[in-house]
Amino acid sequence: MPTVRTTIQPHVDLEVDEAEYLDLKRQGILVEDQPVPAAAPAKTNTAAKGKES
Numbered sequence: 001m002p003t004v005r006t007t008i009q010p011h012v013d014l015e016v017d018e019a020e021y022l023d024l025k026r027q028g029i030l031v032e033d034q035p036v037p038a039a040a041p042a043k044t045n046t047a048a049k050g051k052e053s
Helices: 018-027 046-052
Strands: none
Touching: none
């Protein structure tokens, strides 16, 4: 049985069967666990750099 979290109660883990899982996914109310992204490099503004010269 998959363990899921919903947008309705994201702090509660629920055990659901495959049919319930597919239904919740179809409705778009599952909280999708996503890995923490790596830190993005700082953006630089090249237009501002050109004006400083």
